[in-house]
Amino acid sequence: MTSRLETAAHPQGLRRVAIDPVTRVEGHGKVTLLLDAQNHVRQVRLHIVEFRGFEKFIEGRPYWEVPVMVQRLCGICPVSHHLAASKAFDRVVGAQTVTGSAEKIRRLMHYGQVMQSHALHFFHLASPDLLFGFDSEVGRRNIVGVAQAYPEIARKGVLLRKFGQEVIRATAGKRVHGTGSVPGGMNQPVSAEDRALLKRDVAQRVGWAQEAVAIARQLHSSNPALYDQFGSFRANQLSLVRADGAMDLYDGVLRARDADGGILFDGASDQGYLDLIEEEVKPWSYMKFPFLKSLGPALGWYRVGPLARVQNCDFIPSPLAEAERRAFVAWGHGATLHAALAYHWARMIEMLHCVEVIQGLLEDPEILGGELMAGGPRQRSGIGVIEAPRGTLIHHYEVGDNDLVTRCNLIVSTTHNNQAMNEAVRAVAQQYLDGHELTEGLLNHIEVAIRAYDPCLSCATHALGQMPLDVALLGADGALLDRVFQSGGGLVRDLRAPTGLAA
Numbered sequence: 207m208t209s210r211l212e213t214a215a216h217p218q219g220l221r222r223v224a225i226d227p228v229t230r231v232e233g234h235g236k237v238t239l240l241l242d243a244q245n246h247v248r249q250v251r252l253h254i255v256e257f258r259g260f261e262k263f264i265e266g267r268p269y270w271e272v273p274v275m276v277q278r279l280c281g282i283c284p285v286s287h288h289l290a291a292s293k294a295f296d297r298v299v300g301a302q303t304v305t306g307s308a309e310k311i312r313r314l315m316h317y318g319q320v321m322q323s324h325a326l327h328f329f330h331l332a333s334p335d336l337l338f339g340f341d342s343e344v345g346r347r348n349i350v351g352v353a354q355a356y357p358e359i360a361r362k363g364v365l366l367r368k369f370g371q372e373v374i375r376a377t378a379g380k381r382v383h384g385t386g387s388v389p390g391g392m393n394q395p396v397s398a399e400d401r402a403l404l405k406r407d408v409a410q411r412v413g414w415a416q417e418a419v420a421i422a423r424q425l426h427s428s429n430p431a432l433y434d435q436f437g438s439f440r441a442n443q444l445s446l447v448r449a450d451g452a453m454d455l456y457d458g459v460l461r462a463r464d465a466d467g468g469i470l471f472d473g474a475s476d477q478g479y480l481d482l483i484e485e486e487v488k489p490w491s492y493m494k495f496p497f498l499k500s501l502g503p504a505l506g507w508y509r510v511g512p513l514a515r516v517q518n519c520d521f522i523p524s525p526l527a528e529a530e531r532r533a534f535v536a537w538g539h540g541a542t543l544h545a546a547l548a549y550h551w552a553r554m555i556e557m558l559h560c561v562e563v564i565q566g567l568l569e570d571p572e573i574l575g576g577e578l579m580a581g582g583p584r585q586r587s588g589i590g591v592i593e594a595p596r597g598t599l600i601h602h603y604e605v606g607d608n609d610l611v612t613r614c615n616l617i618v619s620t621t622h623n624n625q626a627m628n629e630a631v632r633a634v635a636q637q638y639l640d641g642h643e644l645t646e647g648l649l650n651h652i653e654v655a656i657r658a659y660d661p662c663l664s665c666a667t668h669a670l671g672q673m674p675l676d677v678a679l680l681g682a683d684g685a686l687l688d689r690v691f692q693s694g695g696g697l698v699r700d701l702r703a704p705t706g707l708a709a
Contacts, residue, residue, distance in 0.1 A: 237631060316456050415560075483497070620662050
């Protein structure tokens with residue numbers, strides 16, 4: 207599938223080019239470019255054009271329904287929402303910590319989720335660009351083309367994802383939209399049969415994950431001029447880490463670094479995220495723009511996800527992935543890597559870590575039984591933070607005395623990366639498109655930059671509070687009759703439109 211390209215005149219005499227939709231990502235978005243007569247890039251924006259109101263229609267629902275409901279935000283990373291909501295409602299039911307058995311089963315579920323999502327993205331969505339080239343023939347640039355040209359790579363990619371989904375099924379009850387995690391713990395252990403089935407294949411999957419890291423590393427070493435510069439820009443980074451600084455995808459404290467790797471804050475409780483992060487709304491996107499309060503909106507935006515996590519942690523607590531992390535750090539000579547394509551290398555390191563963790567948890571007898579539920583004094587609110595495949599995911603709920611949700615706030619991974627993706631699009635447009643006649647291959651460079659972040663645009667467009675709105679009234683001949691905009695500052699009429707017409 208290729209993007210539909212549109213061109214149109216712009217009121218300031220610039221030419222507007224739209225990539226609509228952006229392909230091989232989850233959800234619907236588009237990119238607009240404004241070009242002058244010499245094809246110089248004057249403006250580039252990533253627009254998220256779909257709207258889904260999860261934060262509002264969860265209000266009024268019994269809290270115990272929510273961990274299942276919020277999975278419908280996404281068909282690719284439902285487990286992340288399932289567990290983040292469960293962690294939030296653990297606090298509502300007074301389970302400040304869940305039992306050892308429940309946490310280990312949840313971790314098994316989560317690392318299976320991250321593994322399958324990373325495999326899906328790298329092999330199905332990104333590999334056609336990486337293996338064939340960004341300018342390659344568009345009909346070949348898909349997973350079918352990869353399967354024809356690289357059948358073993360495609361086969362192992364499919365089976366790696368399948369293994370992760372089997373882990374989810376064994377822990378959540380279903381591969382997609384399961385029900386295993388509940389407020390306070392888990393509703394079922396892993397069966398002995400499922401554990402035996404997973405143990406049979408896990409060592410082979412560890413080997414395949416190592417091969418995937420080798421592919422990503424080889425791509426960088428074969429063309430460092432591209433992989434070290436494409437979509438590169440300086441950015442802060444944010445993630446959870448374990449209390450001792452290790453990578454932890456399920457739980458931990460918040461740590462942020464600046465573009466040079468210096469610590470901005472560390473050891474911050476995830477329960478105090480509102481003291482650290484603020485969001486702003488811009489009138490041209492349904493996705494919000496988070497930033498670190500201490501730095502403000504101009505300087506405080508940041509990136510999340512594999513590229514941030516691999517560089518934000520002090521070490522990865524599994525031997526094979528830690529060795530690969532050290533190689534990654536050595537590639538940058540200890541400096542922070544900022545290029546968009548480095549996401550793929552970091553993502554495969556994380557996938558290897560996930561399989562190693564799964565292998566260890568499958569040997570733990572606590573996943574087969576033991577106490578699964580915990581509780582304590584009820585609370586009126588709860589916050590759950592987890593590292594989803596695409597980055598830090600925050601669920602925050604308030605619950606009334608009648609057990610109904612009164613407020614919901616979600617900050618998903620792709621929302622955290624919003625400004626970073628816009629910066630990546632601008633960097634690529636200025637480097638590759640500026641002053642050139644546009645072709646499909648050149649425009650695909652912009653999509654490659656967006657895909658590197660593995661955005662989940664459906665997750666990111668839930669919206670809370672005042673959101674932008676653009677309403678245009680056109681005549682039968684296509685002429686603009688009236689137009690109004692709504693943003694944080696209220697309704698604004700387009701002065702170029704005729705007056706005296708109802709909005």
